[in-house]
Amino acid sequence: MTDSVVSLSDVHMSFGDVTIVDDCSVSIESGELVALVGPNGSGKTTFLELLTSIRQPNSGTVSRPTPQSRRLSEGTEDRRDVAYLPQSPSFRPGFTAAETLQFYASLAGTSVDPEAALGRVGLASATDRRVGALSGGMTRLLGIAQALVGDPPLVVLDEPTSGLDPEMADHIFATARDVVDEDRALVVASHDLAGVERVADRVMVLADGEITLDGSPAELRSEMGAETLRDVFSGLATSRDHDRVVPPAKAATTDGSPPTDTAESEVSKR
Numbered sequence: 001m002t003d004s005v006v007s008l009s010d011v012h013m014s015f016g017d018v019t020i021v022d023d024c025s026v027s028i029e030s031g032e033l034v035a036l037v038g039p040n041g042s043g044k045t046t047f048l049e050l051l052t053s054i055r056q057p058n059s060g061t062v063s064r065p066t067p068q069s070r071r072l073s074e075g076t077e078d079r080r081d082v083a084y085l086p087q088s089p090s091f092r093p094g095f096t097a098a099e100t101l102q103f104y105a106s107l108a109g110t111s112v113d114p115e116a117a118l119g120r121v122g123l124a125s126a127t128d129r130r131v132g133a134l135s136g137g138m139t140r141l142l143g144i145a146q147a148l149v150g151d152p153p154l155v156v157l158d159e160p161t162s163g164l165d166p167e168m169a170d171h172i173f174a175t176a177r178d179v180v181d182e183d184r185a186l187v188v189a190s191h192d193l194a195g196v197e198r199v200a201d202r203v204m205v206l207a208d209g210e211i212t213l214d215g216s217p218a219e220l221r222s223e224m225g226a227e228t229l230r231d232v233f234s235g236l237a238t239s240r241d242h243d244r245v246v247p248p249a250k251a252a253t254t255d256g257s258p259p260t261d262t263a264e265s266e267v268s269k270r
């Protein structure tokens with residue numbers, strides 16, 4: 001049986017006129033790798049911040065249940081309930097990778113085996129390397145290792161492959177896949193649709209203030225009659241562009257009264 005690691009119930013979040021989500025209810029289960037995709041500025045980072053409670057919704061609730069089954073073994077502290085790797089993680093450049101994890105574990109009130117934690121993400125050879133000497137990709141991997149400190153049931157990554165070469169991006173996605181198990185979910189925001197398509201169990205498309213699609217890559221392809229997730233995304237962008245164009249026949253009525261069913265009113269209905 002799977003457990004919900006985070007649930008949104010009737011959540012509304014906006015910045016002034018910019019609506020990120022309106023009346024959104026969604027639940028993420030342990031064992032899922034969920035990819036959050038959407039155009040630039042659609043609200044992916046804000047949505048991740050809602051999942052992690054870095055940001056509070058204007059209304060509605062975000063809950064992350066932590067049942068007994070998610071406790072660490074007897075005699076140790078509770079598991080962290082969520083970990084978040086921002087798009088541009090920053091670490092103390094003078095610390096080694098191992099010292100970074102130890103420092104972070106002490107802040108989190110837990111313990112870590114740095115060699116095992118770094119080995120898990122493919123950084124075994126960098127244990128004693130200073131963080132300032134790590135490549136961009138290695139720094140993201142260190143971020144994933146740090147996110148796993150305290151064994152959180154929900155790990156949230158914001159665009160972990162941006163700016164990385166394809167091989168490193170593949171490695172990051174493979175690592176993300178590896179850390180998902182029956183007791184943990186991972187949510188990743190990404191523009192790398194090919195990578196997402198390879199590893200995600202579930203893809204949520206965020207656009208125009210709502211989750212417009214939510215399903216497995218195969219379900220999304222089928223729903224949109226598309227061959228790839230990239231085609232799904234392009235199809236959605238095209239239909240949004242069409243929605244924004246007021247069809248000439250409906251742009252005005254012959255008696256000068258306002259049109260009743262223009263594309264503009266369609267957009268506002270969402």
Ligand SMILES: Nc1ncnc2c1ncn2[C@@H]1O[C@H](COP(=O)(O)OP(=O)(O)OP(=O)(O)O)[C@@H](O)[C@H]1O
Nearest residue numbers: 015016018020038039040041042043044045046047
């Ligand atoms: N603190 C804030 N105050 C006001 N507006 C904000 C704030 N944070 C984000 N926004 C606005 O909310 C919208 C969504 O921003 P967000 O960064 O969540 O989008 P995104 O999908 O992650 O973008 P990208 O793909 O470009 O990283 C944008 O219009 C942004 O300008």
